[in-house]
Amino acid sequence: xxxxVVGSVAFDSxxxxxxxxxxxxxxxxxxxxxAASFFADVNVVGVVGDDFGEDELAxxxxxxxxxxxxxxxxxxxxxxxxxxxxxxxTVAHTLNTQxxxxxxxxxxxxxxxxxxxxxxxxxxxxxxxxxxxxxxxDARVVGVxxxxxxxxxxxxxxIRTMGEVDVVALxxxxxxxxxxxxxxxxxxxxxxxxxxxxxxxxxxxxGACMFTAEGYFSIPAYPLETVxxxxxxxxxxxxxxxxxxDSLDDPNPAExxxxxxxxxxxxxxxxxxEDFGSERLQRLTEDEIAGRFDxxxxxxxxxxxxxxxxxxxxxx
Amino acid sequence: xxxxVVGSVAFDSxxxxxxxxxxxxxxxxxxxxxAASFFADVNVVGVVGDDFGEDELAxxxxxxxxxxxxxxxxxxxxxxxxxxxxxxxTVAHTLNTQxxxxxxxxxxxxxxxxxxxxxxxxxxxxxxxxxxxxxxxDARVVGVxxxxxxxxxxxxxxIRTMGEVDVVALxxxxxxxxxxxxxxxxxxxxxxxxxxxxxxxxxxxxGACMFTAEGYFSIPAYPLETVxxxxxxxxxxxxxxxxxxDSLDDPNPAExxxxxxxxxxxxxxxxxxEDFGSERLQRLTEDEIAGRFDxxxxxxxxxxxxxxxxxxxxxx
Numbered sequence: 001x002x003x004x005v006v007g008s009v010a011f012d013s014x015x016x017x018x019x020x021x022x023x024x025x026x027x028x029x030x031x032x033x034x035a036a037s038f039f040a041d042v043n044v045v046g047v048v049g050d051d052f053g054e055d056e057l058a059x060x061x062x063x064x065x066x067x068x069x070x071x072x073x074x075x076x077x078x079x080x081x082x083x084x085x086x087x088x089x090t091v092a093h094t095l096n097t098q099x100x101x102x103x104x105x106x107x108x109x110x111x112x113x114x115x116x117x118x119x120x121x122x123x124x125x126x127x128x129x130x131x132x133x134x135x136x137x138d139a140r141v142v143g144v145x146x147x148x149x150x151x152x153x154x155x156x157x158x159i160r161t162m163g164e165v166d167v168v169a170l171x172x173x174x175x176x177x178x179x180x181x182x183x184x185x186x187x188x189x190x191x192x193x194x195x196x197x198x199x200x201x202x203x204x205x206x207g208a209c210m211f212t213a214e215g216y217f218s219i220p221a222y223p224l225e226t227v228x229x230x231x232x233x234x235x236x237x238x239x240x241x242x243x244x245x246d247s248l249d250d251p252n253p254a255e256x257x258x259x260x261x262x263x264x265x266x267x268x269x270x271x272x273x274e275d276f277g278s279e280r281l282q283r284l285t286e287d288e289i290a291g292r293f294d295x296x297x298x299x300x301x302x303x304x305x306x307x308x309x310x311x312x313x314x315x316x
Numbered sequence: 317x318x319x320x321v322v323g324s325v326a327f328d329s330x331x332x333x334x335x336x337x338x339x340x341x342x343x344x345x346x347x348x349x350x351a352a353s354f355f356a357d358v359n360v361v362g363v364v365g366d367d368f369g370e371d372e373l374a375x376x377x378x379x380x381x382x383x384x385x386x387x388x389x390x391x392x393x394x395x396x397x398x399x400x401x402x403x404x405x406t407v408a409h410t411l412n413t414q415x416x417x418x419x420x421x422x423x424x425x426x427x428x429x430x431x432x433x434x435x436x437x438x439x440x441x442x443x444x445x446x447x448x449x450x451x452x453x454d455a456r457v458v459g460v461x462x463x464x465x466x467x468x469x470x471x472x473x474x475i476r477t478m479g480e481v482d483v484v485a486l487x488x489x490x491x492x493x494x495x496x497x498x499x500x501x502x503x504x505x506x507x508x509x510x511x512x513x514x515x516x517x518x519x520x521x522x523g524a525c526m527f528t529a530e531g532y533f534s535i536p537a538y539p540l541e542t543v544x545x546x547x548x549x550x551x552x553x554x555x556x557x558x559x560x561x562d563s564l565d566d567p568n569p570a571e572x573x574x575x576x577x578x579x580x581x582x583x584x585x586x587x588x589x590e591d592f593g594s595e596r597l598q599r600l601t602e603d604e605i606a607g608r609f610d611x612x613x614x615x616x617x618x619x620x621x622x623x624x625x626x627x628x629x630x631x632x
Contacts, residue, residue, distance in 0.1 A: 038626050062629050087498050182403050184521070185539040205500070206522040207534065216615050218523065220534030223501040244624055259618035286626035293624075299532050300616050302575035308560055308609075310354050310602030313378050 002041035002066075003246045004113045004139070005032045006132045007122025007235075008102060009046040009070060010079040012277055015095075017087050018228045024277030025056050027079065028122035028145070031232035034281040035239025035268040036120075037063040038289055040246040043113040045069040045132070047101045049077040059282055069113045076101045089227050090204050109135045118246040120238055121165070123147050126157035133164050140251040143167040143242055144196075145234065151178050163195040169238050171202040185211070198258060200241065200265075202234050210262050214255040219262050220299055222270035222292065229276045233269040236281065240268030267292045318357040318382075319562045320429045320455070321348045322448045323438025323551075324418060325362040325386060326395040328593055329411075333403050334544045340593030341372050343395065344438035344461070347548035350597040351555025351584040352436075353379040354605055356562040359429040361385040361448070363417045365392040375598055385429045389417045405543050406520050425451045434562040436554055437481070439463050442473035449480050456567040459483040459558055460512075461550065467494050479511040485554050487518040501527070514574060516557065516581075518550050526578050530571040535578050536615055538586035538608065545592045549585040552597065556584030583608045 010027035014020065033042045043066045048056075050072060060067050079102035082095040106128060119139035121129040123146055133142060142165040150158050151174060158178070162168060168191055172184055181187040188199040188211035199211040207221035244264040245253050253261070267289055274280045326343035330336065349358045359382045364372075366388060376383050395418035398411040422444060435455035437445040439462055449458060458481040466474050467490060474494070478484060484507055488500055497503040504515040504527035515527040523537035560580040561569050569577070583605055590596045 039624060064627075064629075089498070182405070183541060183543065185541045188539075189541070203522060206519060209536070209539070211539075216536075216539045217618070218534075218536030218615055220525070220532075223504075223525070223527075223532045225499055225501045225505070227499065247624060248622055254621065256619055257621045260620040260624075263618055264624065286628050289626055290624075297618075299534055300618070302533070302579055302613075302616070303572055304576040305570065305573050306564055308355060308576075308580065308606070309563060310605055311380075312602050313380075 001246055001249050002043060002116045003036050003118040003120065003242055004043040004045060004109070004116035004136060005029045005036070005120045005122060006045040006107060006129070007032065007124055008079050009044065009048050009052075010081055010102075012231060013080070013082040014229055014231060014276055015084040016089065016229045017085070018226075019276070021276045023080070024279065025059055026081070026231060026277045028235040030278055031235035031272060031281065032120055032122060032239040033060065033065045034063055034278055035236040035272070036243030036246070037065050038284070038286060039240070039243030039264070040118070042066065042243070043069055043116060045107050045109055045113055047071040047073060047105050047107070049101050050074050052078050059278070062282070066112070069107065069110050071107070073101045083231070085230060089230050092231070107132065114138070117141070117249070118242050119143070120242050121145070121161070122235060122238070123150075126150055126154045126161045129161045130157065130164065133161065141166050141242065141245055141253065143169055143238060145169050145238060146174065148174060148177060159194055162191070165196050167198040167200060168196040169200040169202065169234070169241070171204065171234065175199070175201055185216075200262065202237060204230070208237065208262065208266060210258065212255060212258060217259050217262060219266045220296070221266065222296070224270060224273065227273045230273050232272045232278060236272040237265035237269040241265035263293060263296050264289075267296060317562055317565050318359060318432045319352050319434040319436065319558055320359040320361060320425070320432035320452060321345045321352070321436045321438060322361040322423060322445070323348065323440055324395050325360065325364050325368075326397055326418075328547060329396070329398040330545055330547060330592055331400040332405065332545050333401070335592075337592040339396070340595065341375055342397070342547060342593045344551040346594055347551035347588060347597065348436055348438060348555040349376065349381045350379055350594055351552040351588070352559030352562070353381050354600070354602060355556070355559030355580070356434070358382065358559070359385055359432060361423050361425055361429055363387040363389060363421050363423070364394040365417050366390050368394050375594070378598070382428070385423065385426050387423070392417045399547070401546060405546050408547070423448065430454070433457070433565070434558050435459070436558050437461065437477070438551060438554070439466075442466055442470045442477045445477045446473065446480065449477065457482050457558065457561055457569065459485055459554060461485050461554060462490065464490060464493055475510055478507070481512050483514040483516060484512040485516040485518065485550070485557070487520065487550065491515070491517055501532075516578065518553060520546070524553065524578065524582060526574065528571060528574060533575050533578060535582045536612070537582065538612070540586060540589065543589045546589050548588045548594060552588040553581035553585040557581035579609060579612050583612060
């Protein structure tokens with residue numbers, strides 16, 4: 001049992017109302033891997049330059065994340081994203097994107113990374129996602145993320161990728177864009193008709209929701225009074241979700257497993273946004289995760305004290 | 317036990333992607349009253365012109381809503397709102413507002429309407445809300461709604477009104493605007509510091525959430541595949557919420573009662589948007605309400621199949 005994630009490993013330069021940070025460790029695969037590492041063995045498939053140093057490697061080591069498939073290209077630079085969030089913290093404005101080594105990323109996975117029981121295809125070019133999917137024949141649960149850029153520029157390839165995965169994790173605007181359907185419930189149904197049996201819809205500050213054959217599940221966001229930096233929330237959500245699922249060692253997780261996984265996803269997302277980049281995940285403890293999972297339970301539970309005595313329209 | 321609602325009773329002319337309707341029965345007090353009538357006796361305090369005919373009165377009669385305090389002004393016209401919703405159905409664009417009789421609305425409540433155990437001050441001028449509040453000395457649970465227009469133009473009066481109520485029901489943009497706080501959890505805390513012990517935050521297609529002394533409760537929206545007309549969703553939510561609370565006959569409803577009430581609110585809101593104006597509420601049945609309440613329970617329940625075995629950062 002293990003989770004393999006393929007995606008960006010990057011330096012991020014971030015501006016939010018709470019401050020600025022230069023070159024913090026980030027990238028989708030980083031956030032995913034740190035979150036998933038609380039539940040499962042994790043292999044990162046990615047590429048960095050030789051500006052990626054011992055400090056960065058130590059972050060993965062501290063969480064026992066396997067980076068044998070993280071290629072280091074001598075004389076080259078790592079992917080570097082610069083972004084700014086305005087006061088409402090919902091939309092990232094990209095200031096600069098330097099793909100660097102990531103521009104030619106086309107991984108050949110090691111036998112160990114290929115043998116994972118769970119695979120997450122983070123937001124990269126859909127053709128690449130498909131090639132990685134084909135290398136991981138043993139994966140029993142496969143998830144995919146994407147973004148507006150690929151939906152516009154590589155729609156057909158993305159739809160082919162969707163046909164080869166079990167779970168699609170997109171935000172609500174992306175689900176609407178991909179399906180051309182403004183109503184979310186219809187859009188999620190269309191998405192599931194492309195192949196995935198689970199549509200996980202991330203809704204930023206509103207939480208997330210999940211559409212499956214068994215129905216609809218709504219997951220609140222944790223009501224944080226301070227969101228320092230939203231970067232990595234979606235990937236940490238995915239890390240919690242797929243990490244927990246992998247730990248169950250069940251090739252066909254049932255509805256209750258998917259729901260608990262989604263709550264763990266929201267728990268992990270709620271932590272990452274408390275500090276810049278992956279800094280909060282780096283110091284997160286298993287007790288904090290367990291405690292917040294219980295808080296989510298409390299946030300969602302209700303019981304009628306007295307059953308409603310509903311009145312018909314003919315009563316006086 | 318009874319609920320008194322004060323607010324607009326109106327004709328609405330509506331345009332949505334699903335069609336156009338002219339002069340359908342609407343207004344905040346109408347939607348609230350029809351929703352609340354499934355749980356409690358309801359008195360409507362409002363004003364209409366003599367264009368308000370037998371067909372309109374029959375709608376209230378069919379739900380046993382008491383309209384003794386609905387003043388009819390001879391030779392005058394009822395409030396008439398015209399609005400349009402674009403494809404995403406989240407924002408109403410006002411095309412025309414004719415206040416008519418509503419411009420001089422300043423009700424003197426009948427002894428019966430004053431004696432209600434529950435009072436809802438729908439979205440009207442805050443000074444008027446306060447005067448009605450003062451007339452209903454026996455009300456044990458009092459709620460208030462408002463809108464961006466009053467937050468901008470009558471902020472001080474609105475804050476005085478907030479000091480005299482138990483529950484404030486606003487949408488998230490209004491909560492942020494009133495408190496000047498972009499973070500919703502902080503904004504809700506500030507709102508509660510103004511007096512109300514319960515902050516009910518309506519979030520449109522994302523559902524609603526509730527902040528109380530005991531904590532945070534998140535209520536999903538029902539995942540409808542077709543939303544025909546969002547008009548009245550917030551007032552129907554309030555009608556279900558306060559109607560159910562009133563039926564409990566508890567002067568100080570506990571957290572579990574407030575949570576169940578919020579779910580009934582979301583249930584009622586999920587019906588009203590299925591058709592234009594109040595048409596869906598007019599043909600709603602108690603079995604449909606009970607059935608959808610159970611669906612909400614299913615949408616929110618989760619149980620770990622196996623407790624997560626969380627890994628510390630020192631494990632191998």
